Amino acid sequence: MKYFSLENLVVVFGGLRAVSNVSVSLGRGEIHGLIGPNGAGKTSLINSVSGLIPLKSGRILIDGQPIQNLPPHRRAASGVGRTFQHAEIFGDQSVIDNVLTGGFAHRQSTWLQDLLGTPGKFAAERRAYRAAEQMLDAFGLLQLRDALAGDLPFGTLKKIDLARALLGKPQLLMLDEPTSGMNDTEAQDVIATCKRIAGGYGVTLLVIEHNMRVIMGLADIIHVLDHGEKIAEGKPEAIQKNPLVIEAYLGHGSANHA
Amino acid sequence: MPWYAGIGVLLLAAVVLPPQFGSYYHYLAGLTLINVILAVGLNLLTGNAGQASLCHSSFMAIGAYATTYLVTKFGLSYWLALPIGGMIAAMFGFALGFPALRLRGFYLAVVTLGFLELSTILIQQLPDITGGVRGIATPRPVMFGYVFSSDLAFYYVILAVALMAIWVAYSLLHSPTGRAFNAIRNSEAAAQTLAVPLARTKLIAFMVAAFFAGIGGGLFASLVGFIDPLEFGIWTSVRHIVFIVVGGLGSILGSILGAVVLTVLPETLRGFKEYNEFVFGGLLLVVLMTLPGGLAGLGPLLWSRVSRRSGSASQPVAKAQDVNLR
Numbered sequence: 001m002k003y004f005s006l007e008n009l010v011v012v013f014g015g016l017r018a019v020s021n022v023s024v025s026l027g028r029g030e031i032h033g034l035i036g037p038n039g040a041g042k043t044s045l046i047n048s049v050s051g052l053i054p055l056k057s058g059r060i061l062i063d064g065q066p067i068q069n070l071p072p073h074r075r076a077a078s079g080v081g082r083t084f085q086h087a088e089i090f091g092d093q094s095v096i097d098n099v100l101t102g103g104f105a106h107r108q109s110t111w112l113q114d115l116l117g118t119p120g121k122f123a124a125e126r127r128a129y130r131a132a133e134q135m136l137d138a139f140g141l142l143q144l145r146d147a148l149a150g151d152l153p154f155g156t157l158k159k160i161d162l163a164r165a166l167l168g169k170p171q172l173l174m175l176d177e178p179t180s181g182m183n184d185t186e187a188q189d190v191i192a193t194c195k196r197i198a199g200g201y202g203v204t205l206l207v208i209e210h211n212m213r214v215i216m217g218l219a220d221i222i223h224v225l226d227h228g229e230k231i232a233e234g235k236p237e238a239i240q241k242n243p244l245v246i247e248a249y250l251g252h253g254s255a256n257h258a
Numbered sequence: 259m260p261w262y263a264g265i266g267v268l269l270l271a272a273v274v275l276p277p278q279f280g281s282y283y284h285y286l287a288g289l290t291l292i293n294v295i296l297a298v299g300l301n302l303l304t305g306n307a308g309q310a311s312l313c314h315s316s317f318m319a320i321g322a323y324a325t326t327y328l329v330t331k332f333g334l335s336y337w338l339a340l341p342i343g344g345m346i347a348a349m350f351g352f353a354l355g356f357p358a359l360r361l362r363g364f365y366l367a368v369v370t371l372g373f374l375e376l377s378t379i380l381i382q383q384l385p386d387i388t389g390g391v392r393g394i395a396t397p398r399p400v401m402f403g404y405v406f407s408s409d410l411a412f413y414y415v416i417l418a419v420a421l422m423a424i425w426v427a428y429s430l431l432h433s434p435t436g437r438a439f440n441a442i443r444n445s446e447a448a449a450q451t452l453a454v455p456l457a458r459t460k461l462i463a464f465m466v467a468a469f470f471a472g473i474g475g476g477l478f479a480s481l482v483g484f485i486d487p488l489e490f491g492i493w494t495s496v497r498h499i500v501f502i503v504v505g506g507l508g509s510i511l512g513s514i515l516g517a518v519v520l521t522v523l524p525e526t527l528r529g530f531k532e533y534n535e536f537v538f539g540g541l542l543l544v545v546l547m548t549l550p551g552g553l554a555g556l557g558p559l560l561w562s563r564v565s566r567r568s569g570s571a572s573q574p575v576a577k578a579q580d581v582n583l584r
Contacts, residue, residue, distance in 0.1 A: 050450075050451050051450070052447050052450070052451070071450075071455075072450035072451060073449075073450045073451075073453050073454055073455045073456065074453075074455075076450065076451050076452060076453035077453040080451075081451065081452075082451050084447075084448065088445045088447060088448035089444075089448075090440060090441055090444035090445065090448070091444065092440075092444065092508070093437075093440055093444070097437060097440070100437055101437045101438070101440075101441050101449075101452055101454075102452055103434070104434050104437065104438060104441075104452050104453050104454050105452065105453035107434035109433060109434065111435045111462055113433075114429060114430055114433035114434065114435040114436065115426050115429065115430055115435070115466065116426070116429065117425060117426065117428070117429030121429065121433060125432060125433065128434075164452065165451075165452075168452055168453065
């Protein structure tokens with residue numbers, strides 16, 4: 001029994017089965033990749049795990065505890081974090097405020113303290129700022145601390161999204177194409193930073209990635225989705241040689257992914 | 259000059275200047291600060307949490323009647339009655355927050371409009387309580403036997419409450435709860451995945467805004483000396499929205515600037531006589547079209563112009579923040 005298990009997840013949009021009986025188990029601290037052609041159901045899968053879209057059936061277990069009936073914010077509070085394909089940054093807020101929001105799950109003041117402005121609240125606020133600044137520094141964003149997030153390029157927004165999610169110290173962090181909008185060097189840097197911080201917290205990663213070079217070097221195990229179904233699971237070398245995977249990518253003429 | 263020195267000068271002016279002027283100005287200054295309280299509260303709900311509300315004046319009415327009756331009928335001290343009036347308004351705000359859990363944008367605006375209609379009809383239909391068209395007389399606070407009967411004395415009470423209101427808003431916006439407000443306005447999806455509870459956050463936002471309005475209503479009733487039941491209609495609510503839109507959505511400074519300018523300006527435009535409202539409307543349009551961040555965006559805009567001319571890096575200009583009208 002692995003620490004995290006997604007069991008027989010089914011997501012249906014109208015009549016379409018976007019995710020069909022997909023099971024994934026992840027051991028603590030492992031890094032798993034999730035790949036597949038466009039429309040394979042990768043984002044739907046992590047949306048259903050974070051609770052943004054409803055599951056038709058299936059169970060999500062953290063250390064044996066089912067969380068699939070919890071609302072999204074309670075799933076996040078119980079340790080499921082994620083980033084977004086389109087970054088979902090709070091555009092009219094500063095970079096530091098975006099990242100600070102990621103620490104909401106570990107806030108040390110109640111809403112009444114927040115209103116009254118007690119000394120304890122301001123002390124908690126200073127600690128939160130330090131943690132957020134360290135996180136920005138790790139991603140090389142400290143000089144953009146007070147910039148308005150909406151004015152920044154997409155690759156930077158992806159880094160802010162990742163820093164924001166990491167500040168919540170999730171147990172399971174799902175990354176949706178974390179390196180899109182970045183060149184190869186940037187991508188390698190971001191992945192290295194993410195791996196270092198995630199490793200420090202003991203975070204388990206489930207990564208959707210289109211950059212094959214990144215994912216093959218990063219993941220311990222890779223799961224392949226096609227048309228909502230899981231067609232393969234294995235170590236990166238095995239996946240690269242798997243005829244089903246090659247067919248899923250090349251057979252549909254989407255050779256640019258392979 | 260550091261920013262806190264600027265605030266110190268402003269505060270000193272707010273304390274020292276009023277006695278130099280006549281009683282009409284004391285009344286106007288009190289009214290301005292009450293509008294500041296109302297605008298700061300509404301801006302937290304609308305500008306930060308992104309929840310539209312057209313019934314800010316209903317919460318004002320609740321605070322006004324509650325404070326007045328707690329003092330005149332129940333013999334409570336004004337200093338207790340005012341916060342209790344605010345809390346009663348907050349309870350109604352909490353109740354009204356529930357429709358907001360399911361509705362957004364225009365739909366929510368229509369629900370709050372319904373609440374406003376309901377409250378105005380109740381006020382009209384209960385002349386025994388509201389005193390009908392003549393209204394009811396309101397009390398002024400008393401401290402150690404001293405009655406704050408002059409507008410100048412009562413101005414200082416309002417000033418103290420307004421400063422507390424600004425402090426609360428400042429503390430809130432620099433806290434996890436305040437960041438949760440901004441998060442749910444920007445992206446409910448992202449907010450939830452960061453453990454922000456949508457329902458709870460919206461209910462808190464409605465409660466806080468209603469509390470501010472209740473306090474503002476209580477002070478307003480006492481300043482004017484009687485409660486005019488026609489005061490708490492749609493036009494008053496719309497004026498509050500104009501305050502925060504012109505001042506700058508999501509900004510405390512914007513709330514203050516909007517309320518001050520739009521309370522004082524109509525008075526100074528008296529000289530234009532029948533063209534008064536024409537000039538007022540024209541100025542509104544100019545501000546809205548040229549200053550996307552409202553009056554609060556004027557500072558950063560000028561700063562970036564100045565620093566660009568002197569060759570240093572320009573500051574990003576505040577953008578108009580979208581209120582979720584989807």
